[in-house]
Amino acid sequence: MFSLNKEQRETVLERTYQKEDRIVKTPLWHRLLYRAADRLAQEKLVMRPTDTLSLTNKKEWMLTEKGVDYAMRLLQIPSARKENIPVKSFEMQKEIKRIVETPCPDDYVPFEQTKPSNSRATKRTISVRTRGFRQAVIESYDYACGICGLKISAPNSLNWEVEAAHIVPHGLCGKDDIWNGIALCRLHHWAFDTGWFSISHEYRILVFSQFEHIPDDFGKMGGFDFFRKSLEPNKSVILPQNDSLRPHQNALEWHREHIFYR
Numbered sequence: 582m583f584s585l586n587k588e589q590r591e592t593v594l595e596r597t598y599q600k601e602d603r604i605v606k607t608p609l610w611h612r613l614l615y616r617a618a619d620r621l622a623q624e625k626l627v628m629r630p631t632d633t634l635s636l637t638n639k640k641e642w643m644l645t646e647k648g649v650d651y652a653m654r655l656l657q658i659p660s661a662r663k664e665n666i667p668v669k670s671f672e673m674q675k676e677i678k679r680i681v682e683t684p685c686p687d688d689y690v691p692f693e694q695t696k697p698s699n700s701r702a703t704k705r706t707i708s709v710r711t712r713g714f715r716q717a718v719i720e721s722y723d724y725a726c727g728i729c730g731l732k733i734s735a736p737n738s739l740n741w742e743v744e745a746a747h748i749v750p751h752g753l754c755g756k757d758d759i760w761n762g763i764a765l766c767r768l769h770h771w772a773f774d775t776g777w778f779s780i781s782h783e784y785r786i787l788v789f790s791q792f793e794h795i796p797d798d799f800g801k802m803g804g805f806d807f808f809r810k811s812l813e814p815n816k817s818v819i820l821p822q823n824d825s826l827r828p829h830q831n832a833l834e835w836h837r838e839h840i841f842y843r
């Protein structure tokens with residue numbers, strides 16, 4: 582019959598004691614929450630800390646896309662609002678990692694070349710990709726506008742004013758990737774999309790040639806000439822620290838040719 586020697590018995594006793602002691606030291610409600618989270622993980626509504634460690638370098642429980650949908654149903658939040666809910670699901674975090682870590686191909690084309698299918702799975706993939714793109718872009722620019730540097734969040738510190746702008750617009754099959762994106766405040770996003778300004782090969786601001794003829798009372802905020810002052814010709818654009826996350830020259834060239842009013 583299998584039996585432990587004295588040394589082994591002492592080791593087992595020591596371990597048991599440590600385990601019991603750890604349980605005693607852990608508040609009861611904490612243990613209950615852990616059990617609940619574990620149950621949610623079994624149902625694939627959250628990912629366990631062991632799964633998120635390799636993704637975020639942090640041990641944390643993280644909602645899955647299924648978990649976000651479930652929580653929204655529980656809180657009676659319409660599913661159409663999912664795009665604007667400031668929650669990073671596990672799948673979205675994976676997409677952000679993919680976006681910022683994929684090396685840029687030499688022959689980069691900023692357009693989607695295939696049309697996505699209309700299936701439910703494809704729609705879910707597109708939703709994760711779109712939200713991943715937005716988050717990856719604004720994080721790369723440290724939540725500030727690349728033109729004026731405006732950085733402001735909502736009082737809940739989760740929603741940021743800055744937006745992830747597509748350089749080749751999404752409606753024209755522009756890709757959801759970091760090289761076709763730039764973080765801009767709402768005003769500069771609008772001005773970029775309508776062609777008031779573009780960005781040069783050297784990442785400097787180019788403005789519409791008739792810029793000086795804007796009526797005097799246009800673009801002012803409380804009397805301050807914000808529009809003109811923030812779009813100073815030749816001023817350097819504020820870019821991500823990591824050079825490989827900058828807008829691609831092919832995307833910028835397309836914007837100068839097709840959107841920008843020279």
Ligand SMILES: [Zn+2]
Nearest residue numbers: 726729766769
């Ligand atoms: Zn701005």
